[in-house]
Amino acid sequence: xxxxxxxxxxxxxxxxxxxxxxxxxxxxxxxxxxxxxxxxxxxxxxxxxxxxxxxxxxxxxxxxxxxxxxxxxxxxxxxxxxxxxxxxxxxxxxxxxxxxxxxxxxxxxxxxxxxxxxxxxxxxxxxxxxxxxxxxxxxxxxxxxxxxxxxxxxxxxxxxxxxxxxxxxxxxxxxxxxxxxxxxxxxxxxxxxxxxxxxxxxxxxxxxxxxxxxxxxxxxxxxxxxxxxxxxxxxxxxxxxxxxxxxxxxxxxxxxxxxxxxxxxxxxxxxxxxxxxxxxxxxxxxxxxxxxxxxxxxxxxxxxxxxxxxxxxxxxxxxxxxxxxxxxxxxxxxxxxxxxxxxxxxxxxxxxxxxxxxxxxxxxxx
Amino acid sequence: xxxxxxxxxxxxxxxxxxxxxxxxxxxxxxxxxxxxxxxxxxxxxxxxxxxxxxxxxxxxxxxxxxxxxxxxxxxxxxxxxxxxxxxxxxxxxxxxxxxxxxxxxxxxxxxxxxxxxxxxxxxxxxxxxxxxxxxxxxxxxxxxxxxxxxxxxxxxxxxxxxxxxxxxxxxxxxxxxxxxxxxxxxxxxxxxxxxxxxxxxxxxxxxxxxxxxxxxxxxxxxxxxxxxxxxxxxxxxxxxxxxxxxxxxxxxxxxxxxxxxxxxxxxxxxxxxxxxxxxxxxxxxxxxxxxxxxxxxxxxxxxxxxxxxxxxxxxxxxxxxxxxxxxxxxxxxxxxxxxxxxxxxxxxxxxxxxxxxxxxxxxxxxxxxxxxxxxxxxxxxxxxxxxxxxxxxxxxxxxxxxxxxxxxxxxxxxxxxxxxxxxxxxxxxxxxxxxxxxxxxxxxxxxxxxxxxxxxxxxxxxxxxxxxxxxxxxxxxxxxxxxxxxxxxxxxxxxxxxxxxxxxxxxxxxxxxxxxxxxxxxxxxxxxxxxxxxxxxxxxxxxx
Numbered sequence: 001x002x003x004x005x006x007x008x009x010x011x012x013x014x015x016x017x018x019x020x021x022x023x024x025x026x027x028x029x030x031x032x033x034x035x036x037x038x039x040x041x042x043x044x045x046x047x048x049x050x051x052x053x054x055x056x057x058x059x060x061x062x063x064x065x066x067x068x069x070x071x072x073x074x075x076x077x078x079x080x081x082x083x084x085x086x087x088x089x090x091x092x093x094x095x096x097x098x099x100x101x102x103x104x105x106x107x108x109x110x111x112x113x114x115x116x117x118x119x120x121x122x123x124x125x126x127x128x129x130x131x132x133x134x135x136x137x138x139x140x141x142x143x144x145x146x147x148x149x150x151x152x153x154x155x156x157x158x159x160x161x162x163x164x165x166x167x168x169x170x171x172x173x174x175x176x177x178x179x180x181x182x183x184x185x186x187x188x189x190x191x192x193x194x195x196x197x198x199x200x201x202x203x204x205x206x207x208x209x210x211x212x213x214x215x216x217x218x219x220x221x222x223x224x225x226x227x228x229x230x231x232x233x234x235x236x237x238x239x240x241x242x243x244x245x246x247x248x249x250x251x252x253x254x255x256x257x258x259x260x261x262x263x264x265x266x267x268x269x270x271x272x273x274x275x276x277x278x279x280x281x282x283x284x285x286x287x288x289x290x291x292x293x294x295x296x297x298x299x300x301x302x303x304x305x306x307x308x309x310x311x312x313x314x315x316x317x318x319x320x321x322x323x324x325x326x327x328x329x330x331x332x333x334x335x336x337x338x339x340x341x342x343x344x345x346x347x348x349x350x351x352x353x354x355x356x357x358x359x360x361x362x363x364x365x366x
Numbered sequence: 367x368x369x370x371x372x373x374x375x376x377x378x379x380x381x382x383x384x385x386x387x388x389x390x391x392x393x394x395x396x397x398x399x400x401x402x403x404x405x406x407x408x409x410x411x412x413x414x415x416x417x418x419x420x421x422x423x424x425x426x427x428x429x430x431x432x433x434x435x436x437x438x439x440x441x442x443x444x445x446x447x448x449x450x451x452x453x454x455x456x457x458x459x460x461x462x463x464x465x466x467x468x469x470x471x472x473x474x475x476x477x478x479x480x481x482x483x484x485x486x487x488x489x490x491x492x493x494x495x496x497x498x499x500x501x502x503x504x505x506x507x508x509x510x511x512x513x514x515x516x517x518x519x520x521x522x523x524x525x526x527x528x529x530x531x532x533x534x535x536x537x538x539x540x541x542x543x544x545x546x547x548x549x550x551x552x553x554x555x556x557x558x559x560x561x562x563x564x565x566x567x568x569x570x571x572x573x574x575x576x577x578x579x580x581x582x583x584x585x586x587x588x589x590x591x592x593x594x595x596x597x598x599x600x601x602x603x604x605x606x607x608x609x610x611x612x613x614x615x616x617x618x619x620x621x622x623x624x625x626x627x628x629x630x631x632x633x634x635x636x637x638x639x640x641x642x643x644x645x646x647x648x649x650x651x652x653x654x655x656x657x658x659x660x661x662x663x664x665x666x667x668x669x670x671x672x673x674x675x676x677x678x679x680x681x682x683x684x685x686x687x688x689x690x691x692x693x694x695x696x697x698x699x700x701x702x703x704x705x706x707x708x709x710x711x712x713x714x715x716x717x718x719x720x721x722x723x724x725x726x727x728x729x730x731x732x733x734x735x736x737x738x739x740x741x742x743x744x745x746x747x748x749x750x751x752x753x754x755x756x757x758x759x760x761x762x763x764x765x766x767x768x769x770x771x772x773x774x775x776x777x778x779x780x781x782x783x784x785x786x787x788x789x790x791x792x793x794x795x796x797x798x799x800x801x802x803x804x805x806x807x808x809x810x811x812x813x814x815x816x817x818x819x820x821x822x823x824x825x826x827x828x829x830x831x832x833x834x835x836x837x838x839x840x841x842x843x844x845x846x847x848x849x850x851x852x853x854x855x856x857x858x859x860x861x862x863x864x865x866x867x868x869x870x871x872x873x874x875x876x877x878x879x880x881x882x883x884x885x886x887x888x889x890x891x892x893x894x895x896x897x898x899x900x901x902x903x904x905x906x907x908x909x910x
Contacts (some may be wrong), residue, residue, distance in 0.1 A: 015834040018815040020751055035748045042738035050731055053709050057727065062649070062716040069714035072651040081706045082699060089695045092745070097688060099747040104684045119524075144827060146433040154432065154829050179520040180614060182679060182754060186820040191750045193680045195615060196519065197608020200681035217754040217822040219513045221520060222440045225825030289440065291507045292526060321524050 021187065024212065024233075025204055028189035030099045038092055045088075103189075106201040109171030111164065117174075117181030117194035117216065118328070119321065120223035120280055124162045127173070131246045134328070135160045136276050137226050141284070144226075156213040159276075161230035165239035166206050174200045178323055182218035185231050193218055206233040221321070223280050256332045257355040263339065266352060270340025273333045278341075281321065286345040292321065297345040306353055309338055310361050326362065331355040386888050395490075398482035399888060400467045403489050405785070407464025408778075410492055412854070414456030415771075417500070419847050421449040426809075426843040428826055429836050442826035443511035444503060450514025454632065455539050456496050458766065461774045462635040463488075463546045466574050469781065470550060472879040472886065473568045475559025475895040480552035481545075488545040495538035502528035513824060515625070518606035518617040522598045529599065533592045540585045547581035550574050559878070561897030565659070568877050569652065572659050573638030576666045580627045580634075583670075588624040591617065615680050622673035630669045633733075633765060634662060636773025637704060640726045642877065643780050644708055647723035648715025649874035654707040661700035661707075668697050678749045687746050694744035698737070705734050720872075721795030725776035728768055728803055736764030739814065754824075757817025763810045767846075768803075775802070775853070782860050783867030787885030790860040798856060801849040808842025 022032040060066045116123040118134075125132035135158045142148040144155075151157070164170045174183050176194035183202075184191040192202040206212075214229040234242060275284055282288045286297035296302045301309050313334055316324035325334060335355045342349040387393050387402065397403060424445045428436045437445070467485065471478055479485045502509035507526035510516065521529060554575045558567070567575075594617075597603040604610025606617045637658075645652045652658065674682055674690040682690075708730045717723070739761040743749050752758060775798075782790050812835035817823075821832045828836065870880035882890045 015831050017819040017831065020818040021820075031747050031751055034745055035742065035751065038742050038745055038748065042741060046734070046738060049705060049709060049734065053712060053727070053731065056709070056712045056714070057717060057719075060648075060713065060715050060717055062718050066714070066716045068648065068650040068716040070650065071714075072653050072655070072711075073657075077710075078654055078657050078703070082703060085699050085702045089698060093692060093695060096691065096745045096747055100687060100691070101684065103747055103750070104687075144434055146435065150432060150830060152830075155827060156829050179524050180517055184822070186751060189747075189751055191679050191753060195608075195680065197614065198681065214820070215822050215825070219443070219517070219520065219824045221511075221524060222443065224443075225439065225822075225827050292440070 023187045023189050024206055024208055024210065025188055026207075027099070027103055027204070028187060030095075030102070031189040034096055034099060037095070041088060041092065103202075106171050106203045108169060109203055110168045111170045112173060113162070113164070113170060114173045114175070115162075115183050115194065117176040117178075117183065117220065117227075118323065119178050119221050120216070120227040122158075122162075122181075122183070122216075122227065122229060123177075123328070124160075126243070129243060129247070131243060131250060133160045133246075134276075135162065135230065137228060139226075153213065155226065156215070156228045156230065158228055158230045161211065161232040163232045163234055163239060163242055164204075164206065165236045166209055166233045167236065169203055169205045171201060171203045174202060177328075178321070179220045180218050181216050181220045181227070183214075183229055184217045185212050185214035185229055187212040187214075188231070191217060206231075209233050209235055209238075226280075253330060253332070257330070257359065259355075261332075261335070261352075261354055263343075263352045266336045266339040266354075267343060269332070270336035270338075271344070273329070273337050274340050274344075277325070277329065277333070278337060286341070286347070296341050297347060302341045302347055303349055306338070306342075306349075306351060306357070307361075309342065310334075310353065310358065313338055314358070314361065314365075331358040331362075334358045396486070398478070398486050400471050400479045400482070400485065401785075401886065401888065403479075403485050404464045404467030404469075406489050407460045407467055407492075410489070411457050411461035411464055411774075414452050414460070414496065416850065416854075418449050418452035418457055419850060421445045421452065422843060423847050425449060426840040429828070430840040431837065432828055432830055432833050434827055437826070439826045440508060440511060443513075443824070444509045446824050447510045447513055447516075448500070448503065451499065451510070452496070453766075454514060454628070455536075455543075456492075458632045458770045458774070459543060460492060462574075462577070462632070462770075463543075463550075465570075465635065465639065465774070465777050465781075466546075466550050468785065469777075469879060470553055470571055470574060471557070472784075472882065472890055473571050473877055474554065474557060474562055475878050475891045475897075476553060476557035477889060477892045479549050480556055481549045484545050485549050488542045488549065491538050491542035491545075495535045495542065498531050498538070499535035502526075502531045505531070515621060516595075517621075518595060518598070518614050522595050522606055525599070530596070533596050536592045537589060540589045543581050544585045547578040547585070551578040551582070554578070559891070559894040559897055565656070566897075568638070569641035569655070569658055569662075570635065570638035573634040573641075573662050576662050577631050577634045580631050580666055580669065584624040584627045584631075587620060588628075591620045591624065594620070615677075618677050618680060619673070622676045623670075625676065626673040627666070627669040629762075629765070630665060632770045633773075634666070636729065636770050636777075637662065639773050639777040639780070640708065640729050642875075643722050643726045643776050644711050644730075646780070646872045646875040647720060647726075648712050648717050650711060650715040651876075652707070653710035653713075654703070657703055658707055661703040664700040665697060668693060668700070672697065675744060675746075675749070678746045679753050691744060691746040695741065698741050698744075701737055705730060705737075720779075720792060721790070721799055722776045722780035722872075724796065724799045724803075725772045725779065728799070729772040729776060732768030732772070732807075733765055736761055736766075736769060739764065752817065754822055755817040756813040756821045756823055759823050760810050760813035760817055763813070767806050767810065772802075775799075778857070780872070781879070782857070783871040784879060784882075784884050784886055786861050786864075787867055788860050788864035789867050789871060790856055790864065794852065794856045794859070798849060798852050801852065802846055805842050805844075805846030805849055809839050809846055810842070812836075812838045812842075 020035055022029050112127040114125040114127055122135045138157050138159050139155050143150045174192045174194045176196045181194040183194055188204045190202050190204050192200045210233055212231045216227045281293035282296050288295040314326035316322045332355045335353045335358050338353040428442055505528040509528055510532045512521040594605040598605055604612035606612050606614050641652055672694045675694040743752055779795055816832045816835045821828055867884040869883050
């Protein structure tokens with residue numbers, strides 16, 4: 001049923017959608033019910049008050065020879081229209097309080113996932129599982145700049161969705177690495193701010209497998225509109241298989257650090273990682289968006305000694321938007337990106353920074 | 367505290383009240399006359415309204431279709447930020463200060479504002495402040511791009527370098543607002559004509575008295591907030607940085623402790639104006655004057671204890687969440703009282719629908735719609751779905767555009783005959799109303815829909831499922847925006863000529879401002895009016 005609803009909502013006709021969707025969890029449905037209850041209460045009050053006003057505007061006109069009455073107070077009526085709305089509010093507050101208490105009960109979770117907002121991507125870490133990854137927008141630039149037809153999930157598609165099992169209470173521990181973001185999936189009725197230095201909690205229990213899409217909902221800088229949230233709910237078996245596969249892949253990725261890399265291999269991987277992790281600010285052309293995001297093409301750092309270059313990528317530059325990527329990316333990716341930056345767009349230092357160099361740099365720092 | 371007029375002052379006024387305004391440009395630079403200063407506030411506000419409005423046009427043009435067409439995200443963010451700042455601090459607040467300058471002394475029978483020189487200074491700080499603010503758009507790195515709510519650390523560590531100019535601009539306009547508010551409060555409390563007791567004041571004076579106290583209470587909080595930002599950016603403190611032991615959420619608490627009363631600062635004077643206009647065109651006294659005063663005071667009090675409803679998703683504890691939800695829902699009660707009072711004032715009146723009345727009736731209905739969505743937003747669990755989506759954008763534009771702005775238009779049309787001595791063009795006025803009404807609803811009503819369907823606010827691009835209503839919104843916004851040029855034309859036309867206005871051009875109007883000629887002489891009430899005569903006038907059957 002809920003899946004069908006989503007299909008309806010994402011079809012072409014859905015662009016005239018006027019209401020919230022009930023969502024796919026018990027919580028989202030009770031939120032939807034609250035929304036509809038308060039909406040209908042407002043509609044009834046509106047019809048009564050506006051009805052009286054329109055009646056009055058049609059009938060009590062001077063052009064119809066109406067003589068003005070002179071009444072200007074009535075204690076009874078005034079008390080009545082203070083007390084009755086108060087009573088309606090109390091009636092409304094009861095279910096709202098119940099739902100809120102339920103939403104705040106994050107105990108007894110079966111799976112904990114740490115969600116970290118970065119400018120402008122999400123990082124997911126399955127606590128105690130040794131699985132973590134970034135989730136980046138995959139909508140091509142060409143679609144955004146109207147050079148290609150836009151796909152169905154335009155701006156709502158990512159390389160690695162957050163995968164969760166159905167029928168399981170999943171707890172989200174939400175935080176941020178730079179500015180404030182907000183993690184929102186409408187179908188789950190989960191929206192929680194991701195705040196640097198804080199860990200917020202939220203939870204969900206999805207009933208049906210499916211793909212649920214949302215977006216960052218707190219202005220977080222330039223690409224705030226380009227950091228979607230995609231959650232894929234799988235059956236418990238599929239989820240277990242997926243998790244096992246990810247663990248194996250993570251181990252394989254670690255081994256790459258000790259592999260002997262060639263310049264071409266690093267450049268190829270570097271280009272891909274650069275576009276995913278650096279391109280938003282420094283731009284695919286390496287020309288940046290000065291002065292907020294400096295150019296790398298011909299920059300002193302990217303064409304100077306490798307140590308300085310490694311240092312700024314690993315440790316970032318405090319007081320600016322340049323994040324510390326040392327803990328965000330693998331040694332392989334950092335090495336590949338630095339190598340790429342030193343040899344792309346006409347930069348031609350010609351040297352190669354290997355994963356071992358990065359490892360050595362990190363050790364020296366400790 | 368009640369109306370004490372210094373006899374020396376009154377005598378002074380008597381001897382030289384014939385002198386008119388100085389000649390030339392220096393009249394406006396040096397003026398201490400409340401009418402001149404009011405006029406300058408109103409023109410400044412309208413200029414800012416057009417500037418902020420043209421930024422809204424850029425925003426709506428970009429959002430006309432999915433994809434990036436007109437501007438890049440970094441400039442889009444500057445547009446949303448500046449649109450908000452300019453409309454709030456440059457258009458709406460100065461417009462009400464302008465109305466207060468013109469009308470409060472005339473409504474209470476005072477010769478001028480209590481502190482005329484400070485009045486001049488309050489005004490002239492504004493062009494300086496906004497000049498500074500707008501100049502940031504031309505600086506390297508661009509202007510403020512962190513939203514009009516400028517949440518840290520986006521507005522501190524991650525801000526463009528021009529943020530320092532933004533902070534200074536906020537300081538200046540804050541000083542201007544505080545001085546303006548002190549002036550209004552001092553005028554109302556000290557310069558009322560003998561016999562004008564507090565409970566006889568027109569509601570516009572009452573709502574401004576309460577607004578004045580709100581301003582004095584919260585503008586210093588905003589100043590503190592931006593000062594902490596300044597310290598964080600330049601002097602190594604960590605008020606809002608978790609890395610240094612500070613707290614980014616503290617910023618939001620401080621900001622909204624200012625910000626929520628601020629939204630009432632932008633609406634209470636409109637409540638007051640409409641409470642004068644509806645009785646005038648219904649030819650029937652305002653229903654429930656006393657309850658209007660108490661409702662305004664209750665709203666002002668509640669505005670101080672609801673700030674965290676802007677922060678339901680930041681992770682405040684359950685008990686805090688419940689407290690702010692209940693307190694916010696309570697605001698519906700006094701607001702409801704006001705709406706019921708206006709409707710009852712209309713009931714069994716003898717109504718005509720000149721432009722001020724059209725804007726006032728639309729104000730009541732559309733502001734109430736904004737109130738309904740406000741009530742929905744108060745329900746914390748539902749707010750998790752609405753928060754920071756276009757539903758919120760729809761909500762606050764419904765309370766600000768047909769609320770504050772329509773209140774200002776209604777006031778302008780109502781008092782233009784008094785200001786200029788001419789009647790405005792009624793046909794064009796009505797056209798202005800209907801175009802604004804249709805444009806505004808077309809622009810903002812569909813925002814409820816895209817918000818509920820899941821479109822976050824402050825994004826330059828969106829999925830196709832939001833496309834249709836965004837296009838409708840943009841068309842409505844262009845219509846509303848273009849219509850405001852018509853208003854400019856109507857006002858200029860009215861200043862330059864037209865049917866001469868009687869001292870009291872509206873047969874149902876009440877109040878001291880209608881006892882002086884139109885246009886109002888440069889100095890009015892140099893001698894306090896005789897309230898007894900006015901009382902006698904009030905008891906006259908109006909429809910004779």
